[in-house]
Amino acid sequence: xxxxxxxxxxxxxxxxxxxxxxxxxxxxxxxxxxxxxxxxxxxxxxxxxxxxxxxxxxxxxxxxxxxxxxxxxxxxxxxxxxxxxxxxxxxxxxxxxxxxxxxxxxxxxxxxxxxxxxxxxxxxxxxxxxxxxxxxxxxxxxxxxxxxxxxxxxxxxxxxxxxxxxxxxxxxxxxxxxxxxxxxxxxx
Amino acid sequence: xxxxxxxxxxxxxxxxxxxxxxxxxxxxxxxxxxxxxxxxxxxxxxxxxxxxxxxxxxxxxxxxxxxxxxxxxxxxxxxxxxxxxxxxxxxxxxxxxxxxxxxxxxxxxxxxxxxxxxxxxxxxxxxxxxxxxxxxxxxxxxxxxxxxxxxxxxxxxxxxxxxxxxxxxxxxxxxxxxxxxxxxxxxx
DNA sequence: ATCGAACGTTCTATTTATCGAACGCTCTAG
DNA sequence: CTAGAGCGTTCGATAAATAGAACGTTCGAT
Numbered sequence: 001x002x003x004x005x006x007x008x009x010x011x012x013x014x015x016x017x018x019x020x021x022x023x024x025x026x027x028x029x030x031x032x033x034x035x036x037x038x039x040x041x042x043x044x045x046x047x048x049x050x051x052x053x054x055x056x057x058x059x060x061x062x063x064x065x066x067x068x069x070x071x072x073x074x075x076x077x078x079x080x081x082x083x084x085x086x087x088x089x090x091x092x093x094x095x096x097x098x099x100x101x102x103x104x105x106x107x108x109x110x111x112x113x114x115x116x117x118x119x120x121x122x123x124x125x126x127x128x129x130x131x132x133x134x135x136x137x138x139x140x141x142x143x144x145x146x147x148x149x150x151x152x153x154x155x156x157x158x159x160x161x162x163x164x165x166x167x168x169x170x171x172x173x174x175x176x177x178x179x180x181x182x183x184x185x186x187x188x
Numbered sequence: 189x190x191x192x193x194x195x196x197x198x199x200x201x202x203x204x205x206x207x208x209x210x211x212x213x214x215x216x217x218x219x220x221x222x223x224x225x226x227x228x229x230x231x232x233x234x235x236x237x238x239x240x241x242x243x244x245x246x247x248x249x250x251x252x253x254x255x256x257x258x259x260x261x262x263x264x265x266x267x268x269x270x271x272x273x274x275x276x277x278x279x280x281x282x283x284x285x286x287x288x289x290x291x292x293x294x295x296x297x298x299x300x301x302x303x304x305x306x307x308x309x310x311x312x313x314x315x316x317x318x319x320x321x322x323x324x325x326x327x328x329x330x331x332x333x334x335x336x337x338x339x340x341x342x343x344x345x346x347x348x349x350x351x352x353x354x355x356x357x358x359x360x361x362x363x364x365x366x367x368x369x370x371x372x373x374x375x376x
Numbered sequence: 377a378t379c380g381a382a383c384g385t386t387c388t389a390t391t392t393a394t395c396g397a398a399c400g401c402t403c404t405a406g
Numbered sequence: 407c408t409a410g411a412g413c414g415t416t417c418g419a420t421a422a423a424t425a426g427a428a429c430g431t432t433c434g435a436t
Contacts, residue, residue: 015251016250016251016254021250035382035383035384036383036384036385037382037383037384038382045424045425046424046425046426047384047385047425047426048385048386048387048424048425048426048427049423049424049425051384051385051386052385052423052424054384055385058423059249059250059251059422059423060249060250060423060424061247061248061249061250061392061393061423061424062204062209062247062248062249062250062253062268062271063203063204063247064423064424065250066204066271066272074287075272075283075284075285075286075287076265076268076271076272077264077265077272077285077286078286078287080250080264083250083254083264084254084263084264084265095263096263097263097265097285097298097364098263098265098266098298098323098362098364099262099263099266099323100322100323100324100340100362101324102324102325102340103340104339104340104341105340106321106322106323106324106340106341108321108323108364110285110286129341131321131341131343133294133296133319133321133364133366134288134294135286135287135288135294135296135366136288136289136290136294137290151292152288152290152291152292152293152294152368153292153294153317153319153366153368155319155343155345155366157343174286174288176285176286176296176321176364176366178321178323178341178343178364180340180341223412223413223414224413224414224415225412225413225414226412233394233395234394234395234396235395235414235415236394236395236396236397236415236416236417237393237394237395239414239415239416240393240394240415242414243415246393247392247393248393248394249393249394249422249423252393252394
């Protein structure tokens with residue numbers, strides 16, 4: 001008669017950042033020059049609901065988010081980016097997009113750098129390679145001795161087992177980063 | 189005193205596919221050999237809640253989804269893929285990941301092909317280029333006359349303004365597709 | 377001035393997502 | 407065979423997300 005897992009809350013604090021989501025929603029809306037009333041109506045949700053969300057109280061339903069993303073014409077992942085992306089200390093955001101479980105295994109990240117950011121990565125294990133594809137802005141990246149400056153649409157592939165750079169100048173930049181781990185451990 | 193936007197529901201049917209989400213959740217859980225009770229407990233949600241979600245009734249909260257994604261160690265976007273991805277008629281799934289609004293503008297898609305799929309795209313406007321990066325499986329892709337077969341981690345860039353191919357053989361494949369639209373309309 | 381329309385906020389009502397506790401089931405230990 | 411533990415489901419209670427109606431404000435038209 002002793003039932004199974006009983007107590008809740010061995011997960012201390014994993015709560016979502018509702019305030020960041022609210023700011024993000026508001027920014028997306030105001031960028032389009034839309035009123036709160038209009039967006040709520042077009043999306044098919046109550047404006048009181050949207051108001052509360054933008055104010056940073058809120059834990060919206062999947063359906064609500066879905067309707068907002070559709071109306072704002074923004075990919076779903078973009079809408080909840082402030083919740084899912086890891087915010088680095090110095091102007092860098094990272095979000096894991098997908099993982100391949102084949103050999104070689106591949107991790108895909110979305111990355112955003114603010115303007116005037118210079119970030120060095122100390123290097124992954126031997127044999128790891130990265131491919132960067134720039135989505136917006138201008139990004140200087142590559143292995144220590146051989147960096148390239150990429151425009152939107154450009155790609156660059158390089159060995160990432162040594163120090164490598166991500167840097168922006170006067171404009172921010174976002175990019176897709178694929179990290180390829182070798183099939184077998186490559187001897188040094 | 190006439191208040192603003194009044195009636196709801198000029199949005200006919202945009203409801204999420206709860207059944208697909210349920211199947212997906214269950215599949216993720218069972219792949220890991222976890223019991224429903226255990227996952228619910230570890231994620232910090234009631235198992236009655238998870239049960240209902242897996243059964244396909246459900247409109248989970250962002251917080252609930254977040255906890256499940258964290259516990260399943262799966263990117264958030266992956267968890268809700270059945271909701272956000274467009275399912276093609278013949279074994280092809282597409283999901284818009286991100287959009288760049290610079291010039292040139294870039295769209296980023298995640299794509300999945302079942303095994304034994306051969307899909308031809310008739311071609312985008314002049315000057316459009318695509319870059320494919322394979323995440324898992326083996327994918328044959330490229331412009332009509334010049335296709336390549338890619339392994340996980342491989343990339344291929346080609347002009348996409350003519351017919352181009354995506355094809356798998358005996359194993360399914362997923363990939364990241366970036367579509368680059370030219371800054372100015374390129375004359376034919 | 378005054379009216380009306382739209383804005384964002386706040387209030388109450390209702391729906392419902394979530395919780396916690398049962399239940400019936402299977403399986404194993406003894 | 408029985409007792410206990412875990413499983414997935416179902417049920418009532420509760421908390422919370424959402425809906426709808428009011429409010430005070432601003433702004434333009436008349």
